[in-house]
Amino acid sequence: MPVGASVVAVGIDVVAVDRFAAALARTPTLARRLFNPDEQVTATGHPRGPASLAARFAVKEAVAKALGVPAGMDWHDCRVVSELSGRPVLQVSQTVADAAAAQGITDWRISVSHDAGIAAAVVLAIGPARTESTP
Amino acid sequence: MPVGASVVAVGIDVVAVDRFAAALARTPTLARRLFNPDEQVTATGHPRGPASLAARFAVKEAVAKALGVPAGMDWHDCRVVSELSGRPVLQVSQTVADAAAAQGITDWRISVSHDAGIAAAVVLAIGPARTESTP
Amino acid sequence: MPVGASVVAVGIDVVAVDRFAAALARTPTLARRLFNPDEQVTATGHPRGPASLAARFAVKEAVAKALGVPAGMDWHDCRVVSELSGRPVLQVSQTVADAAAAQGITDWRISVSHDAGIAAAVVLAIGPARTESTP
Numbered sequence: 488m489p490v491g492a493s494v495v496a497v498g499i500d501v502v503a504v505d506r507f508a509a510a511l512a513r514t515p516t517l518a519r520r521l522f523n524p525d526e527q528v529t530a531t532g533h534p535r536g537p538a539s540l541a542a543r544f545a546v547k548e549a550v551a552k553a554l555g556v557p558a559g560m561d562w563h564d565c566r567v568v569s570e571l572s573g574r575p576v577l578q579v580s581q582t583v584a585d586a587a588a589a590q591g592i593t594d595w596r597i598s599v600s601h602d603a604g605i606a607a608a609v610v611l612a613i614g615p616a617r618t619e620s621t622p
Numbered sequence: 623m624p625v626g627a628s629v630v631a632v633g634i635d636v637v638a639v640d641r642f643a644a645a646l647a648r649t650p651t652l653a654r655r656l657f658n659p660d661e662q663v664t665a666t667g668h669p670r671g672p673a674s675l676a677a678r679f680a681v682k683e684a685v686a687k688a689l690g691v692p693a694g695m696d697w698h699d700c701r702v703v704s705e706l707s708g709r710p711v712l713q714v715s716q717t718v719a720d721a722a723a724a725q726g727i728t729d730w731r732i733s734v735s736h737d738a739g740i741a742a743a744v745v746l747a748i749g750p751a752r753t754e755s756t757p
Numbered sequence: 758m759p760v761g762a763s764v765v766a767v768g769i770d771v772v773a774v775d776r777f778a779a780a781l782a783r784t785p786t787l788a789r790r791l792f793n794p795d796e797q798v799t800a801t802g803h804p805r806g807p808a809s810l811a812a813r814f815a816v817k818e819a820v821a822k823a824l825g826v827p828a829g830m831d832w833h834d835c836r837v838v839s840e841l842s843g844r845p846v847l848q849v850s851q852t853v854a855d856a857a858a859a860q861g862i863t864d865w866r867i868s869v870s871h872d873a874g875i876a877a878a879v880v881l882a883i884g885p886a887r888t889e890s891t892p
Contacts, residue, residue, distance in 0.1 A: 494629060494764060497866045497881050503873030552868050555844045574690045596632040598687050603638030603740055605873055611632050611746075611881075629764060709825045731767045733822050738773030738875055746767050746881075 495592050496612040498549030504604050507544060508537035521547070521562045530569055538606055542599040543567045545608035546577065550595070553612045557586035567597070575599055577610065587612065630727050631747040633684030639739050642679060643672035656682070656697045665704055673741055677734040678702045680743035681712065685730070688747045692721035702732070710734055712745065722747065765862050766882040768819030774874050777814060778807035791817070791832045800839055808876055812869040813837045815878035816847065820865070823882045827856035837867070845869055847880065857882065 564583040594613040699718040712730040729748040834853040864883040
């Protein structure tokens with residue numbers, strides 16, 4: 488039975504908001520490639536601003552790093568959703584869920600911030616580190 | 623009996639030092655609202671500079687995020703103190719301690735940094751993740 | 758028997774890449790004092806650029822913070838190596854390994870990022886938090 492929980496990996500990412508906004512403007516398909524439709528709008532249905540999108544992208548890059556940048560990772564399988572409180576949480580599926588499962592990762596903790604033109608994210612990949620066969 | 627320990631939540635915050643310093647200058651009561659008197663001075667009794675204050679504020683914001691931005695949180699209940707080695711540690715009381723206890727958080731780990739006009743903090747909220755009723 | 762695993766300490770560090778590059782240029786011996794020879798080149802043997810070196814230095818500073826800035830710490834005893842996937846991992850020896858062992862730290866998790874002229878690193882010092890004498 489697994490007891491305790493441990494940090495399998497950590498990821499950090501820093502994104503320059505203006506560079507990210509310029510990339511989105513330059514490549515109209517980029518936003519769709521990086522984000523699910525519901526990630527691009529706020530809880531009230533308004534389009535997210537560049538800093539908020541950059542912070543969500545920072546989460547995705549931090550997740551990719553925590554996983555060791557798995558081949559074939561689809562950015563859509565790494566979804567940042569906001570709880571009612573506004574707290575961002577991570578939902579993983581398919582390519583990301585598979586890579587996580589292969590490394591014994593069962594849960595995630597994330598946090599984001601932006602100020603001074605910089606968006607930053609930190610993620611923790613959590614798993615049951617050591618299992619005991621207590622009957 | 624709780625065995626092991628786990629990360630309940632993570633928080634990150636980035637603060638632009640010049641914007642923070644300008645806010646402190648613009649609103650003379652702000653420093654008092656954000657910091658306890660002992661947080662505003664160094665171990666040797668000198669006033670803390672803007673970068674150091676910004677880093678302490680980043681800790682408080684990161685704690686607020688880790689807790690899901692609890693209503694009624696008093697910034698004074700989230701105190702950053704320096705150990706003799708200079709290592710910052712977090713002391714929580716009342717509103718912050720209550721919000722932490724409600725989420726099973728029993729301990730904190732924090733770290734701060736500032737350079738390039740940016741202060742950053744990361745905090746980990748620690749708790750006994752899984753409890754076992756071993757008699 | 759140790760069950761579970763816990764985070765003994767966290768460290769974050771932010772480095773302004775241009776300031777770090779200027780310091781390296783100003784003091785020719787600095788790179789050798791901070792880095793092992795193999796840390797200064799990429800996996801393919803090319804010299805690392807300033808942003809990459811700054812990120813590795815940020816790891817070392819974050820490790821120092823997580824350890825409480827132990828006296829006599831030699832930067833060479835805190836080695837950042839890249840796995841084949843490119844994922845950076847930490848190898849500690851002598852002064853850093855001793856300081857870690859004294860605090861019950863048995864493992865590390867690290868991550869780095871750079872953008873917008875900033876290099877950032879976060880490190881987690883991991884240890885078996887609570888031991889049980891289950892026979």
